[in-house]
Amino acid sequence: MIVAVELGLIYAVMALGVYLTFRILNFPDLTVDGSFTTGAAVAAISIINGVPPVVATLAAFAAGMAAGWVTGILHTKGKINGLLAGILTMIALYSINLRIMGKANLPLLREETLLTPLREAGFIGSAVGIMVFAVVALVIKLVIDWFLHTDLGLSLQATGDNEQMIRSFGVSTDRTKILGLALSNGLVALCGAMIAQYQGFADIGMGIGLILAGLASVIIGQAIFGSRIIFVATLAVVLGSVLYRVVIQLALQAGLNPNDMKLISAVLVVIALVLPQLKVFRKVQGLANMKKTLTGATEAAGAKA
Numbered sequence: 020m021i022v023a024v025e026l027g028l029i030y031a032v033m034a035l036g037v038y039l040t041f042r043i044l045n046f047p048d049l050t051v052d053g054s055f056t057t058g059a060a061v062a063a064i065s066i067i068n069g070v071p072p073v074v075a076t077l078a079a080f081a082a083g084m085a086a087g088w089v090t091g092i093l094h095t096k097g098k099i100n101g102l103l104a105g106i107l108t109m110i111a112l113y114s115i116n117l118r119i120m121g122k123a124n125l126p127l128l129r130e131e132t133l134l135t136p137l138r139e140a141g142f143i144g145s146a147v148g149i150m151v152f153a154v155v156a157l158v159i160k161l162v163i164d165w166f167l168h169t170d171l172g173l174s175l176q177a178t179g180d181n182e183q184m185i186r187s188f189g190v191s192t193d194r195t196k197i198l199g200l201a202l203s204n205g206l207v208a209l210c211g212a213m214i215a216q217y218q219g220f221a222d223i224g225m226g227i228g229l230i231l232a233g234l235a236s237v238i239i240g241q242a243i244f245g246s247r248i249i250f251v252a253t254l255a256v257v258l259g260s261v262l263y264r265v266v267i268q269l270a271l272q273a274g275l276n277p278n279d280m281k282l283i284s285a286v287l288v289v290i291a292l293v294l295p296q297l298k299v300f301r302k303v304q305g306l307a308n309m310k311k312t313l314t315g316a317t318e319a320a321g322a323k324a
Contacts, residue, residue: 021146021148022144023265025149027260027261027263027265028149029152029217030232030236031156032207032210033206033232034232034240034259035160035163035256035257037207037233037237038252039163039175040199040200041234042252043167043175043179044195044196044200045179045180046101046196046200048200048203048204048230049105049106050086050200051105051207051229051233052227052230053113053116054086054109054208055211055214057079057082057115057116057119057211058079058080058082058208059079059221059225060119060120060125061079061082061208064125065078066132066216067130072131072132072133073133075212076212076213079208080206080209082208083205084208086208087202087205088201089108089111091104091200095193095196095197116223120223125221126219126220127216127219127221128219143217160253160254164249164253167249171195177190178192178196207233228281235284235287236259238291238292239259239263239287240256240257240259240260243255243258244258267283
């Protein structure tokens, strides 16, 4: 179970990237399946060729941003549907990733990586490992929170909320879309680089179906923990990623076939999407909101008295 929590915290970086496009930009970006592998491929081949792990990981982030930039250019300048633009980039990245790696699988077991000190100290798979990965995920989360409250970040949010309105104020929505897609896929590629170093290999198929895991983390987290403000929404994404991995681990321990994991992921997303629409759930949520309102009013009255 500890390994599941560690993986959930690492994959939270990817989920935060999906959150930027899916929730903030309201853009259905499927580049994720390709850019995740791009990050793993760039980091792995760089480390094998003697590049310091930190530099290799940053290079993976840059490569992911480039992939997102291409999707943004195809959509904004090429006037291609956003969904199709992401699919085209994802397909192209499969061949590009093979070119980068040179073969379908690159082992990193004997290479020095960012996680080598933790592995040699025996912290991987322990409470210390969870704390380290939690700090990394929370730092990235806080950076995203800060960015989304800057002028540029607010323009990004406004583009997703009401593109025509923000364009009337002189904001270039093409630029904000490209920036959002680049940052999103940069985070996804960063996650791919970390997963490659965690697992000890990069594989050409490691990103297949990953968008479903990202969406599951975002939807499940925000359905359970809420999404009214940015700070809570991003924290919900991190917790949703951990919860998703724990559920997957429990399903495997219950004896389910590993080949059914994609089906389980799809079912989880469906449940998370349908549950908030049920009358019972709405009543419970309404009662909770009413309780908060009454508590706030009572405290305010007490303060005045």
